Amino acid sequence: MSFQPVKFYQTGTFTVGNRLLAPQERSVQANMERTNSLNSGHRACQGCGEALGARYAIDAAMHATDNQLIAANATGCLEVFSTPYPETSWQIPWMHSLFGNAPAVATGIAAAIKIKRQKGLKDDVRVVAQGGDGGTTDIGFGCLSGMFERNDDVLYICYDNGGYMNTGVQRSSATPPAARTATTMPVGPQPGNVFGQGKFMPAIAMAHEIPYVATATVADLRDLEHKVKKAMTFRGARYIHILVPCPLGWGSASQDTIKLSRLAKETGMFPVFEAEYGELTNSSKIRRLLPVEEYLRPQKRFAHLFGKSPAVATIARLQALADKNIRKYEMLDKEAN
Amino acid sequence: MLKQMEGSHAVAQAVALCRPEIICAYPISPQTHIVEGIGEMVKAGEIVNCEFINVESEFAAMSVAIGSSATGARTYTATASQGLLFMVEAVYNASGLGLPIVMTVANRAIGAPINIWNDHSDSISQRDSGWIQLFAETNQEALDLHIQAFKLAEELSLPVMICMDGFILTHAYERVDIPTQEQVDAFLPPYEPRQVLDTHAPVSIGAMVGPEAFTEVRYLAHEKQMQALELIPKMAEEFMAIFGRDSGGLVRPYRTEDAETIVIAMGSLLGTIKDTVDEMRDAGVKIGVLGITSFRPFPLDAVRQAIKHAKRVVVLEKTFAVGIGGILATDVRTAFFGIQMNAYTVIAGLGGRPITKTALHELFEKAGRDDLIPLTFLDLDWNVVNKQLARERQKRRSGPAAENILRDVSSTAAHIS
Numbered sequence: 001m002s003f004q005p006v007k008f009y010q011t012g013t014f015t016v017g018n019r020l021l022a023p024q025e026r027s028v029q030a031n032m033e034r035t036n037s038l039n040s041g042h043r044a045c046q047g048c049g050e051a052l053g054a055r056y057a058i059d060a061a062m063h064a065t066d067n068q069l070i071a072a073n074a075t076g077c078l079e080v081f082s083t084p085y086p087e088t089s090w091q092i093p094w095m096h097s098l099f100g101n102a103p104a105v106a107t108g109i110a111a112a113i114k115i116k117r118q119k120g121l122k123d124d125v126r127v128v129a130q131g132g133d134g135g136t137t138d139i140g141f142g143c144l145s146g147m148f149e150r151n152d153d154v155l156y157i158c159y160d161n162g163g164y165m166n167t168g169v170q171r172s173s174a175t176p177p178a179a180r181t182a183t184t185m186p187v188g189p190q191p192g193n194v195f196g197q198g199k200f201m202p203a204i205a206m207a208h209e210i211p212y213v214a215t216a217t218v219a220d221l222r223d224l225e226h227k228v229k230k231a232m233t234f235r236g237a238r239y240i241h242i243l244v245p246c247p248l249g250w251g252s253a254s255q256d257t258i259k260l261s262r263l264a265k266e267t268g269m270f271p272v273f274e275a276e277y278g279e280l281t282n283s284s285k286i287r288r289l290l291p292v293e294e295y296l297r298p299q300k301r302f303a304h305l306f307g308k309s310p311a312v313a314t315i316a317r318l319q320a321l322a323d324k325n326i327r328k329y330e331m332l333d334k335e336a337n
Numbered sequence: 338m339l340k341q342m343e344g345s346h347a348v349a350q351a352v353a354l355c356r357p358e359i360i361c362a363y364p365i366s367p368q369t370h371i372v373e374g375i376g377e378m379v380k381a382g383e384i385v386n387c388e389f390i391n392v393e394s395e396f397a398a399m400s401v402a403i404g405s406s407a408t409g410a411r412t413y414t415a416t417a418s419q420g421l422l423f424m425v426e427a428v429y430n431a432s433g434l435g436l437p438i439v440m441t442v443a444n445r446a447i448g449a450p451i452n453i454w455n456d457h458s459d460s461i462s463q464r465d466s467g468w469i470q471l472f473a474e475t476n477q478e479a480l481d482l483h484i485q486a487f488k489l490a491e492e493l494s495l496p497v498m499i500c501m502d503g504f505i506l507t508h509a510y511e512r513v514d515i516p517t518q519e520q521v522d523a524f525l526p527p528y529e530p531r532q533v534l535d536t537h538a539p540v541s542i543g544a545m546v547g548p549e550a551f552t553e554v555r556y557l558a559h560e561k562q563m564q565a566l567e568l569i570p571k572m573a574e575e576f577m578a579i580f581g582r583d584s585g586g587l588v589r590p591y592r593t594e595d596a597e598t599i600v601i602a603m604g605s606l607l608g609t610i611k612d613t614v615d616e617m618r619d620a621g622v623k624i625g626v627l628g629i630t631s632f633r634p635f636p637l638d639a640v641r642q643a644i645k646h647a648k649r650v651v652v653l654e655k656t657f658a659v660g661i662g663g664i665l666a667t668d669v670r671t672a673f674f675g676i677q678m679n680a681y682t683v684i685a686g687l688g689g690r691p692i693t694k695t696a697l698h699e700l701f702e703k704a705g706r707d708d709l710i711p712l713t714f715l716d717l718d719w720n721v722v723n724k725q726l727a728r729e730r731q732k733r734r735s736g737p738a739a740e741n742i743l744r745d746v747s748s749t750a751a752h753i754s
Contacts, residue, residue, distance in 0.1 A: 070534045072404060073543075080545055088541035093534040095407055096543035097430050101400035104392065108359065108404020108412075109534060111388045115358045115410055118386050125536055143400060146393030 016221040028063045028225050035062040035091060042089035043081040047254025049244030049261065050078055050159040052218045054130065057157050057242065060225040062092065064232035065126045072106040074131030074140055075099035077166040078159060100139035102129040103147035106154040126232060127153065133160040133174035137199045148208035151236040158201060161246035169249040173199035176269070177321070178314050179301045186304035195317060205239040209278035212238040216272060219261035223284065227274065243270045251300020263295040268322030271329035285333040286326070292319045338515050344476040344506040347513045348441055349374030351483040352413050353384050354521040359405035359412045361390040361398045365420035366453050367503035368443040372415050395420040399427035406436040407542055409533040411487065414438065417503055418445035421459045432467030432558065434543060437490030439483065444604065445503040446688040450739040454689020455503040456655040457604065461664055463498070467558050469565055470633040471585065472603040473501040476511045481584035484516070485572050488525050492568060493561055502605040504689070516580055524579050562634035569631050587636035589628035590643045592618060596625030598705055599644050601669055602653040603629045606692055610653065613697040624701060629665065640672040649679040651704045655686045662712040679707055685715035721745045
């Protein structure tokens with residue numbers, strides 16, 4: 001590969017697209033040999049966080065496995081926008097079966113590969129399964145827990161946009177409290193989604209004590225790539241949960257996808273961390289702590305909190321959730337803040 | 338080699354001889370002994386290059402099977418009853434994706450009320466799922482059909498369900514002839530899929546298909562089953578040549594030559610029917626039997642040929658479509674097209690109720706006099722039914738009937754406060 005050793009103002013920054021870094025320091029996406037696993041031409045919406053997350057995650061997994069990767073995909077936006085017959089955006093072996101069974105399908109693929117290798121297959125083929133938050137935390141929960149418990153050699157990636165966006169923005173068990181969806185309308189005494197326990201899958205994955213669990217957002221794509229590559233150094237069940245804004249479902253501007261991802265972490269609404277064998281090993285620290293309002297206000301799904309008489313109590317409850325995340329996942333650098 | 342063994346173990350042996358690569362299973366009676374047997378053989382190293390996966394549900398079992406089959410591994414699972422219903426979404430998916438998975442269904446009733454005993458409600462509920470369904474009459478046939486099933490599935494790229502009566506076959510000890518590995522290898526070549534998940538030739542499997550091609554895709558599923566109508570008898574012939582046994586095929590006529598009455602049924606019930614028919618033949622009654630081995634695809638021509646000279650048919654079935662009646666009977670009637678004939682539907686053996694020769698004698702004699710009503714529930718206790726109907730007339734309220742009925746038949750299981 002040709003490499004021009006020109007000094008330029010970007011040199012030295014670790015911006016994900018920087019091609020002026022030394023080749024070994026470049027991100028997978030800035031590498032000329034990136035695989036474009038999820039190729040251009042698919043039908044995702046403008047500003048889709050899931051398309052961005054999937055693109056980076058799968059290319060990084062391809063990089064880490066020397067292009068020996070098979071993917072199983074749950075039903076959902078990612079599946080629909082990437083494979084309307086007779087088109088496909090996938091340049092890797094890819095399979096969609098059902099909404100709730102991607103982890104089990106991946107188990108089957110991994111088992112078949114194991115037998116093929118016993119019978120002489122040379123390639124060390126690895127398996128990734130992926131789905132949205134509905135396919136992961138709700139309908140696919142049983143299969144996912146089974147895959148974790150058996151410690152099957154599968155990396156499961158959840159693209160969490162907090163709802164069933166493909167079917168028209170209904171509530172999932174990953175929808176944040178107070179958020180408006182088509183099934184949690186901002187009406188009645190408690191508008192928006194309920195304040196329940198929610199279902200934070202990374203913590204549930206940790207409870208299975210699988211080798212590796214990580215969360216990431218599409219605001220820090222270097223971090224995402226790193227975590228995917230790291231996940232591929234483990235054998236057994238691994239789980240990565242990526243927060244992916246959905247402009248359609250969140251009622252946010254398409255150019256704000258990265259900004260909202262960053263705000264989710266900087267307000268403590270979404271903790272970014274790593275865990276190994278059930279124990280927290282690393283947390284991405286908040287650089288400049290912000291109140292949750294900063295994250296909520298640009299999203300129309302929270303617009304009912306900021307009307308003529310702001311829902312101060314509700315915002316305070318959301319702030320309390322963020323504060324708890326910050327404590328629990330050690331999101332603050334004690335010396336810096 | 339001749340051996341005395343349980344039906345489930347005979348099936349386990351047959352599957353082992355087929356060199357399976359992935360077995361996934363979730364326990365449900367009466368299927369358990371089959372996968373227990375295979376699991377032990379895999380763990381002991383008697384089946385090499387095979388992975389046995391204990392999954393968390395039947396839905397996962399079929400889903401794992403989908404993944405492994407799509408990656409080119411010969412895959413087997415087994416289930417029954419509620420388990421089959423729990424995996425239904427994946428059952429349709431497996432056939433839609435053209436994956437040659439072989440699955441045993443140890444036929445059992447469906448609740449509520451929960452019932453672990455035999456009837457055909459489970460498999461029959463999946464008659465439209467796109468799977469081939471073959472019904473075994475004996476344990477020997479169950480064993481043989483499994484060997485044929487892998488070959489059939491892989492030649493057609495379609496999944497095959499082998500249906501064997503729960504407990505009546507799965508738990509019965511019978512003499513079976515276990516083939517040698519050489520025989521099975523001569524019959525069943527290694528699995529070579531047309532399309533797999535391969536990193537050197539990436540494909541996307543399971544794309545979304547809209548109105549522009551969906552009808553064609555569905556027609557091709559039908560067309561493949563029509564091809565199976567040709568292939569199933571051919572496969573039985575090949576099986577005969579290597580194993581020396583007449584097993585499988587589409588239908589099994591028995592003493593139908595000059596029969597005025599032909600009884601049609603599936604599964605182990607055929608044994609009792611044949612014994613009854615033998616006795617009636619000895620008494621001069623012109624009666625015969627047609628066993629249906631292949632329920633899907635349904636062999637319309639073969640059925641028509643077998644029954645066209647008869648005066649009447651009696652379809653005995655171990656399930657029914659609530660609100661209309663017979664299911665097998667409806668299919669059989671489709672074979673009558675243009676033939677005038679009396680057809681009687683008899684629902685029998687639901688939830689494990691024994692079907693006795695005495696009851697069959699009486700039934701067939703009535704049929705011979707054309708003295709049957711179109712839809713009969715064999716051995717139905719009208720006292721129990723009428724009491725409950727009377728109660729419901731007195732007080733109109735929603736609720737289950739099972740507990741009241743148990744009280745009427747004074748079952749010890751009923752304790753209602």
